[in-house]
Amino acid sequence: MPHVDLDEIAGLALDLDDIDDAVRRHVESCADCSAVLASLTEARALAGEGPLVPPPDHVRDRVMAHVHRSDEDRQQGAVEGGVAQPIPLPVSGDARRPSRRRVPAWAAGLAAGVALVAGLGIGRLTVGDPERPEAIDPTPSATPSATVVAAAALTALDSDAPRGEASAVRSDDTVTLRVRASELGDEDGFHEVWLINVDGTRMVALGVLTPGDIGEFDVPQGVIDEGYRIVDISVEPDDGDPTHSGVSLARGELT
Numbered sequence: 001m002p003h004v005d006l007d008e009i010a011g012l013a014l015d016l017d018d019i020d021d022a023v024r025r026h027v028e029s030c031a032d033c034s035a036v037l038a039s040l041t042e043a044r045a046l047a048g049e050g051p052l053v054p055p056p057d058h059v060r061d062r063v064m065a066h067v068h069r070s071d072e073d074r075q076q077g078a079v080e081g082g083v084a085q086p087i088p089l090p091v092s093g094d095a096r097r098p099s100r101r102r103v104p105a106w107a108a109g110l111a112a113g114v115a116l117v118a119g120l121g122i123g124r125l126t127v128g129d130p131e132r133p134e135a136i137d138p139t140p141s142a143t144p145s146a147t148v149v150a151a152a153a154l155t156a157l158d159s160d161a162p163r164g165e166a167s168a169v170r171s172d173d174t175v176t177l178r179v180r181a182s183e184l185g186d187e188d189g190f191h192e193v194w195l196i197n198v199d200g201t202r203m204v205a206l207g208v209l210t211p212g213d214i215g216e217f218d219v220p221q222g223v224i225d226e227g228y229r230i231v232d233i234s235v236e237p238d239d240g241d242p243t244h245s246g247v248s249l250a251r252g253e254l255t
Helices: 006-013 021-029 031-047 057-080 106-117 221-225
Strands: 147-155 162-171 174-181 190-197 203-208 214-218 228-236 248-253
Touching: 006 021, 006 031, 021 031, 147 174, 147 228, 162 248, 174 190, 174 228, 203 214, 203 228, 221 228
Parallel strands: none
Antiparallel strands: 147 162, 147 248, 162 174, 174 214, 190 203, 190 228, 228 248
């Protein structure tokens, strides 16, 4: 059988008892699906038992508007022979916010994906003492076998001004999202990276950018294949709320 859907693997990670036996057998015999299950199970343990809350409605609405407008541009581009560019979304709300909680680890961000694909909403992504973001090596790892499998031009949401770039790079069995942002402003807070599904209802927190707005985040290829292709950079306050602040500084879709 082909690889099973992420929501079915998520169901196994959540110990749901209505998962088909054929799915269980496939995951047990498939190295790729077993690896995804192991990551989701670990992420669930790291996320703890915090309450689950849905993504903010205004974030979902903006993403859906982005997707619809991008679809229209793709259709127009197909007629004209061009390639549609990512459409920025309008910025709303107060962008001047205080500093952010500690960086959620990738596994904790993936746990949010587990909850989301299972229809439970975004869970608490914070791990450990919420004081300072964890350091991320800003130097991209250079490997001869690295191949760029998708890329996104990041732009401001209130204009077409460039705000950097993101790329999904495959090296051996690992896919790394490399983000190099610029001109994000001097608002107080941490610049957090998210992957938003093109359906506008699900998102995964990856972590925060280092000083200089550079970061690398390991991402299972299946997550991108399931539609988590919109790279979003938000400014986040230290308010104890693990969900998206609703203030996005840059966005672009991996293609």
